[in-house]
Amino acid sequence: MLAEMARSRHIYDYPLYYEIGFCCNDVRREVDFLLRCYQRHRGGCSPASVLDNGCGTGVYLEEFARRGLDVCGYDLRAAMVNYARKRLSGIADHAELLQADMREFKVANAYDMAICMNGSFQYLLTPEDMVQHLRAVYRAMREGGLYLVGLPAPEELMSNPPGSIRSGWTRERDGIEVQVDWTYRQHPIDWRAQTFSGLAKIRVCDRSKTLSLELPYRYRVFFPQELEALACLSGCFRVMSVYGDFHLGRVYGRMQSPKLMLVLLQKTMS
Template sequence: MTSRYRQYAAPHLYEIAFDTNRKLEVDFLVHCFKRHATIPVSRVLDIACGTGPHLIRLADRGYQMSGLDLSAENIAFVKQRLAAKGHRGELIVGDMSDFRLERPVDAAICMQDSQGHMLTNARLLAHLRAVARAVKRGGLYVFDRYMASSWTNPARSWSWSKRRGRLIVRASFSALNDVDPVSQIFRERMTLEAIENGTRRLYRQSHLSRMVFPQELRALVELVGGFEFVQWFFGFKRHQVLERSRHPLMMVVVLRKT
């Protein structure tokens, strides 16, 4: 058995393991583009695109996609996936708190709580400023964030397995471990076990993430300027408005560039 600890070092296994709710999420993103942008949306930037679950599906639906990620391995993986489908896209290895695009986009997305990598308010503000620069007026920024639904034990964990051909990937993921109540920083842990033809490989990853509270997020968005708040949701369905949930596990936020 081999074991690796590098961050996001197994894009192929990650892509299989996290091929979960993606169609529903993309349906919701497309609904937001049509319903809430005041300009037609055709160019979209996927921030922290990872292995491209949203980017590829949006490209399949005819959107011109750009992707940004800190991991060169992930960007190379997405480049291959796009090319294999005959799509083109601008793929950038870069930091979500400090990037500039050659051409602005009509919408940006940042999925699977990837904004959590911004471990301080200063980094999150820099990120929001960079996105505001990249999106055209009337365009959207849509992202999801984990939320603490309990004050006593906010940690949550999931285990599941996926099969693709002969390859089985057993995944376990936990978030909101060891929350520091002052910095709001917590630990995420992920294990991917790949079983194929009698061989097992194990990838472990653990990193820090940070949660923001809903009202704090609203205040930070106002502080940055350049965006108006449109709506937030506790899931990827249009009627799931955040205020209607008693125990939200996530917030999906829709902002519009002013």
């Protein structure tokens, strides 16, 4: 297993480098916004607990835990889960953290609020994947709980389709430099499958060490009406609101980050 990890070139197996290169959000402002959404749609109540689906390095979990919420997160990648666990030690030692798939995870407790940020949801490639995921989230949430999903706005993908722009950036933290060539390889959107794929190349200079890493991806394009229909079909959630410009000033290289939408789903009564 360790030998396999050592050979891996996937950036998700290097959570620290992933975080330096890709996490440029103002997490505090985003969490303020997420909590305000919850209060607004739940009669002024605040959530006591939150579940992060596809939690990555656990940046959101840390911010929620620091605000006193019970937190739970899971991710497909063991390296991400281990990293998130270390991040939370001493802050939320009883946090539930596990390696699991969004389509079939099970957690021990039930949560007031759930989130899925920065495109983890885009890994649900088919309508079946999405319905399976919503059913699993349903089982992990309290009655009336809210699920907030951040996704690229589809109009962004239509006005700047993959392959039409070049994008890359360099970030640095504690002497580690991460250069991302995001558009190294991009294939056009497959409109039949509603997915697009590509490969980003990442070069890391960590003091005396240099690594060439990759992020191969295939993502689904989601439309608000489709989300509403699938949520309804799942029998588990209904879409309460779609905030069409969830954009808190992130900058990727010289380019503003793509426009995001925040979809707010409420667990239906059983």
